[in-house]
Amino acid sequence: MSTINVGQAIFASSERGRIQGYQMIGKSSDLDRSCCRELSRWAATRLSGANPGDWSLNFFPVGDDFAAVTRTALGGPEYSRRGGAEVVTTMMVMNHQQFTGFDCDAVAVARTALAMGYLRLPPSHVPASLPPISLPSRPLVNSDCHRESAPDSTIRRIVEALDQTDQLAILGEPDPIELAGKVIRHLPLADRLALSFTTGLEPATSRPFRIHFVSRDQAQARRKLAAHGVTSVFALEPPN
Numbered sequence: 714m715s716t717i718n719v720g721q722a723i724f725a726s727s728e729r730g731r732i733q734g735y736q737m738i739g740k741s742s743d744l745d746r747s748c749c750r751e752l753s754r755w756a757a758t759r760l761s762g763a764n765p766g767d768w769s770l771n772f773f774p775v776g777d778d779f780a781a782v783t784r785t786a787l788g789g790p791e792y793s794r795r796g797g798a799e800v801v802t803t804m805m806v807m808n809h810q811q812f813t814g815f816d817c818d819a820v821a822v823a824r825t826a827l828a829m830g831y832l833r834l835p836p837s838h839v840p841a842s843l844p845p846i847s848l849p850s851r852p853l854v855n856s857d858c859h860r861e862s863a864p865d866s867t868i869r870r871i872v873e874a875l876d877q878t879d880q881l882a883i884l885g886e887p888d889p890i891e892l893a894g895k896v897i898r899h900l901p902l903a904d905r906l907a908l909s910f911t912t913g914l915e916p917a918t919s920r921p922f923r924i925h926f927v928s929r930d931q932a933q934a935r936r937k938l939a940a941h942g943v944t945s946v947f948a949l950e951p952p953n
Contacts, residue, residue: 717814718845720744720806723835724756725788726799735800739839741846744806751775756802757785757914769913770890771802772819773922780906781806782822784832785914803832805846809906814850817905820894821852828853868899871947875908875923878945882925882938885949889913889926896924916941 722740727733735758737749744752755773768786775781781804788799805826815821826832831846874881886892889912897905910924916938925943927934935946 715850716847717807717811717850718743718847719811720748721831721843721846722749722752722804722806723839723843724753724802724804725839726758739835739841739843741843743845748775748779748806752781752783752804752806754919755781755783756804757917757920758800759915760785760787760800761913761915767913769911770820770823770893771909771911771914771922773909773920774906775806779806779808780812780819782819782826782832784823784827786834788834789837801834803835805832811850812906813902815852817902818852818894818897819905819910820890820897821854822848823890825849825853865899867949868895871896872899874945874947880921880923880925880943881945881947882927882935882943883947883949884927884931884934885929886926887928889928893924893926916943 720741720743722744723738724735725738726735727738735756737753740749752775755771760767760769768784771783771785773781783802783804785800785802788801805822807822812822815825823832825848826846829848871883883892893910893912897908900908908924909922910926911920911922912926914920916925918941925938938944938946
Protein backbone atom coordinates (compact mmCIF):
# COMPACT_ATOMS: atom_id res chain seq x y z
CA MET A 714 0.00 0.00 0.00
CA SER A 715 1.28 3.47 -0.86
CA THR A 716 1.87 6.06 1.87
CA ILE A 717 1.28 9.77 2.32
CA ASN A 718 3.02 12.37 4.47
CA VAL A 719 0.75 14.66 6.48
CA GLY A 720 1.56 17.58 8.74
CA GLN A 721 1.42 17.28 12.51
CA ALA A 722 1.29 19.72 15.42
CA ILE A 723 0.82 19.62 19.20
CA PHE A 724 -1.03 22.29 21.19
CA ALA A 725 -0.55 22.29 24.97
CA SER A 726 0.38 24.35 28.02
CA SER A 727 4.00 25.41 28.18
CA GLU A 728 6.35 28.10 29.47
CA ARG A 729 8.71 28.08 26.53
CA GLY A 730 10.62 31.27 25.91
CA ARG A 731 8.72 34.48 26.60
CA ILE A 732 5.31 32.85 26.12
CA GLN A 733 3.52 31.12 28.95
CA GLY A 734 0.29 29.16 28.74
CA TYR A 735 -1.43 27.29 25.92
CA GLN A 736 0.35 27.45 22.60
CA MET A 737 1.67 25.40 19.69
CA ILE A 738 4.61 23.58 21.27
CA GLY A 739 5.69 21.55 18.23
CA LYS A 740 4.92 21.28 14.52
CA SER A 741 6.22 19.87 11.27
CA SER A 742 7.88 22.26 8.83
CA ASP A 743 5.16 21.87 6.19
CA LEU A 744 2.68 23.83 8.35
CA ASP A 745 3.05 27.56 7.75
CA ARG A 746 2.20 30.41 10.12
CA SER A 747 -1.30 30.89 8.73
CA CYS A 748 -2.10 27.20 9.16
CA CYS A 749 -0.78 27.16 12.74
CA ARG A 750 -2.82 30.23 13.60
CA GLU A 751 -5.95 28.46 12.37
CA LEU A 752 -5.09 25.28 14.26
CA SER A 753 -4.59 27.26 17.46
CA ARG A 754 -7.96 28.95 17.00
CA TRP A 755 -9.75 25.59 16.98
CA ALA A 756 -7.67 24.07 19.79
CA ALA A 757 -8.92 23.71 23.36
CA THR A 758 -7.65 24.68 26.79
CA ARG A 759 -10.22 22.60 28.65
CA LEU A 760 -12.08 19.33 28.22
CA SER A 761 -15.69 18.86 29.23
CA GLY A 762 -15.01 15.68 31.24
CA ALA A 763 -12.63 15.25 34.17
CA ASN A 764 -12.04 11.51 33.63
CA PRO A 765 -8.41 10.97 32.53
CA GLY A 766 -9.64 8.35 30.07
CA ASP A 767 -11.98 10.74 28.28
CA TRP A 768 -10.88 12.30 25.03
CA SER A 769 -12.41 14.17 22.13
CA LEU A 770 -12.08 13.58 18.39
CA ASN A 771 -12.39 16.75 16.34
CA PHE A 772 -12.47 17.63 12.67
CA PHE A 773 -12.49 21.01 10.90
CA PRO A 774 -11.34 22.68 7.67
CA VAL A 775 -8.07 24.61 7.53
CA GLY A 776 -8.31 27.22 4.82
CA ASP A 777 -9.62 26.21 1.40
CA ASP A 778 -7.33 23.27 0.69
CA PHE A 779 -6.69 21.42 3.95
CA ALA A 780 -8.50 19.68 6.79
CA ALA A 781 -7.46 18.80 10.33
CA VAL A 782 -8.18 15.68 12.37
CA THR A 783 -7.32 16.29 16.02
CA ARG A 784 -7.54 14.47 19.34
CA THR A 785 -7.83 16.31 22.66
CA ALA A 786 -7.02 14.49 25.90
CA LEU A 787 -5.93 15.15 29.47
CA GLY A 788 -2.21 14.90 30.07
CA GLY A 789 -0.09 15.32 33.18
CA PRO A 790 -0.13 18.24 35.63
CA GLU A 791 0.17 21.72 34.12
CA TYR A 792 3.60 23.31 34.35
CA SER A 793 2.11 26.04 36.59
CA ARG A 794 1.45 23.40 39.29
CA ARG A 795 -1.97 24.89 40.04
CA GLY A 796 -3.37 21.40 40.46
CA GLY A 797 -5.11 21.04 37.11
CA ALA A 798 -4.35 18.54 34.37
CA GLU A 799 -2.88 19.75 31.12
CA VAL A 800 -5.16 19.58 28.07
CA VAL A 801 -3.19 18.33 25.05
CA THR A 802 -4.38 18.42 21.45
CA THR A 803 -2.50 16.35 18.87
CA MET A 804 -3.21 17.36 15.28
CA MET A 805 -2.87 16.01 11.76
CA VAL A 806 -3.34 18.20 8.68
CA MET A 807 -4.17 16.64 5.29
CA ASN A 808 -4.81 18.16 1.90
CA HIS A 809 -8.10 17.38 0.22
CA GLN A 810 -6.60 14.81 -2.15
CA GLN A 811 -5.15 12.87 0.78
CA PHE A 812 -8.43 13.11 2.67
CA THR A 813 -10.32 11.77 -0.34
CA GLY A 814 -8.25 8.60 -0.10
CA PHE A 815 -10.10 7.96 3.19
CA ASP A 816 -13.48 8.73 1.58
CA CYS A 817 -13.41 12.06 3.44
CA ASP A 818 -14.10 10.14 6.66
CA ALA A 819 -12.37 11.79 9.63
CA VAL A 820 -13.19 8.84 11.90
CA ALA A 821 -11.46 6.44 9.50
CA VAL A 822 -8.41 8.75 9.44
CA ALA A 823 -8.31 8.85 13.24
CA ARG A 824 -8.66 5.08 13.63
CA THR A 825 -5.84 4.49 11.17
CA ALA A 826 -3.61 7.03 12.91
CA LEU A 827 -4.32 5.60 16.37
CA ALA A 828 -3.64 2.08 15.15
CA MET A 829 -0.22 3.28 14.02
CA GLY A 830 0.53 5.04 17.30
CA TYR A 831 -0.24 8.61 16.25
CA LEU A 832 -2.65 11.15 17.79
CA ARG A 833 -1.60 9.93 21.23
CA LEU A 834 -0.23 11.87 24.20
CA PRO A 835 3.35 12.92 23.43
CA PRO A 836 6.35 12.42 25.72
CA SER A 837 7.03 15.04 28.38
CA HIS A 838 9.49 16.93 26.18
CA VAL A 839 8.24 17.80 22.70
CA PRO A 840 10.76 19.24 20.24
CA ALA A 841 9.65 22.40 18.45
CA SER A 842 10.37 20.76 15.09
CA LEU A 843 8.42 17.56 14.40
CA PRO A 844 8.62 15.25 11.38
CA PRO A 845 5.59 14.77 9.13
CA ILE A 846 3.42 11.74 9.86
CA SER A 847 3.54 8.84 7.40
CA LEU A 848 0.16 7.17 6.89
CA PRO A 849 -1.17 4.61 4.42
CA SER A 850 -3.05 6.33 1.62
CA ARG A 851 -6.15 4.24 2.42
CA PRO A 852 -7.75 3.30 5.77
CA LEU A 853 -6.35 0.27 7.57
CA VAL A 854 -9.79 -0.63 8.95
CA ASN A 855 -13.10 -0.05 7.22
CA SER A 856 -15.35 2.06 9.46
CA ASP A 857 -18.29 -0.20 8.65
CA CYS A 858 -16.56 -3.01 10.57
CA HIS A 859 -17.29 -1.32 13.89
CA ARG A 860 -20.39 -2.00 15.92
CA GLU A 861 -23.63 -0.28 15.10
CA SER A 862 -24.84 2.65 17.21
CA ALA A 863 -28.01 4.51 16.32
CA PRO A 864 -30.32 2.86 13.75
CA ASP A 865 -30.37 4.08 10.15
CA SER A 866 -33.72 5.81 10.66
CA THR A 867 -32.19 7.98 13.40
CA ILE A 868 -29.16 8.79 11.23
CA ARG A 869 -31.45 9.92 8.42
CA ARG A 870 -33.26 12.22 10.86
CA ILE A 871 -29.93 13.68 11.97
CA VAL A 872 -28.91 14.31 8.36
CA GLU A 873 -32.25 15.98 7.73
CA ALA A 874 -31.74 18.16 10.82
CA LEU A 875 -28.33 19.22 9.49
CA ASP A 876 -30.01 20.57 6.37
CA GLN A 877 -32.10 22.89 8.53
CA THR A 878 -29.40 24.50 10.68
CA ASP A 879 -25.78 25.69 10.65
CA GLN A 880 -24.93 24.09 14.01
CA LEU A 881 -26.45 21.05 15.64
CA ALA A 882 -25.98 19.36 19.01
CA ILE A 883 -26.66 15.64 19.28
CA LEU A 884 -27.21 14.58 22.88
CA GLY A 885 -27.44 11.22 24.58
CA GLU A 886 -25.09 8.99 22.55
CA PRO A 887 -22.73 6.99 24.83
CA ASP A 888 -20.31 6.35 21.93
CA PRO A 889 -20.19 9.68 20.06
CA ILE A 890 -17.23 8.70 17.87
CA GLU A 891 -19.10 5.69 16.52
CA LEU A 892 -22.13 7.87 15.84
CA ALA A 893 -19.99 10.51 14.14
CA GLY A 894 -18.64 7.89 11.77
CA LYS A 895 -22.10 6.67 10.95
CA VAL A 896 -23.38 10.18 10.21
CA ILE A 897 -20.36 10.80 7.96
CA ARG A 898 -21.04 7.63 5.98
CA HIS A 899 -24.62 8.77 5.30
CA LEU A 900 -23.43 11.99 3.65
CA PRO A 901 -22.24 12.50 0.06
CA LEU A 902 -18.45 12.82 -0.26
CA ALA A 903 -18.77 16.48 -1.26
CA ASP A 904 -20.56 17.31 2.02
CA ARG A 905 -18.13 15.55 4.34
CA LEU A 906 -15.35 18.13 4.01
CA ALA A 907 -17.65 20.81 5.44
CA LEU A 908 -18.88 18.67 8.35
CA SER A 909 -16.76 19.98 11.20
CA PHE A 910 -17.51 18.19 14.46
CA THR A 911 -16.34 17.50 17.99
CA THR A 912 -17.14 14.59 20.28
CA GLY A 913 -16.16 16.27 23.53
CA LEU A 914 -15.02 19.90 23.34
CA GLU A 915 -17.14 22.56 24.97
CA PRO A 916 -18.74 25.14 22.66
CA ALA A 917 -16.71 28.28 21.95
CA THR A 918 -17.11 31.18 19.55
CA SER A 919 -13.68 30.44 18.06
CA ARG A 920 -14.71 26.86 17.25
CA PRO A 921 -17.91 26.93 15.15
CA PHE A 922 -18.33 23.15 14.85
CA ARG A 923 -21.31 22.09 12.77
CA ILE A 924 -22.02 19.18 15.11
CA HIS A 925 -21.42 18.83 18.83
CA PHE A 926 -21.76 15.19 19.88
CA VAL A 927 -22.52 15.10 23.63
CA SER A 928 -22.58 11.75 25.42
CA ARG A 929 -25.30 12.72 27.91
CA ASP A 930 -28.43 14.82 27.62
CA GLN A 931 -28.04 17.22 30.52
CA ALA A 932 -29.59 20.61 31.22
CA GLN A 933 -26.13 22.06 31.88
CA ALA A 934 -24.89 20.93 28.47
CA ARG A 935 -27.91 22.49 26.80
CA ARG A 936 -27.33 25.80 28.60
CA LYS A 937 -23.68 25.94 27.53
CA LEU A 938 -24.57 25.17 23.94
CA ALA A 939 -27.34 27.77 23.87
CA ALA A 940 -24.99 30.40 25.33
CA HIS A 941 -22.82 29.98 22.23
CA GLY A 942 -25.67 30.02 19.74
CA VAL A 943 -26.12 26.25 19.36
CA THR A 944 -29.86 26.07 19.90
CA SER A 945 -30.75 23.24 17.50
CA VAL A 946 -30.69 20.06 19.57
CA PHE A 947 -31.29 16.47 18.50
CA ALA A 948 -31.83 14.32 21.60
CA LEU A 949 -31.41 10.58 21.18
CA GLU A 950 -33.82 8.37 23.06
CA PRO A 951 -32.14 6.10 25.61
CA PRO A 952 -32.18 2.40 24.70
CA ASN A 953 -34.94 0.25 26.25
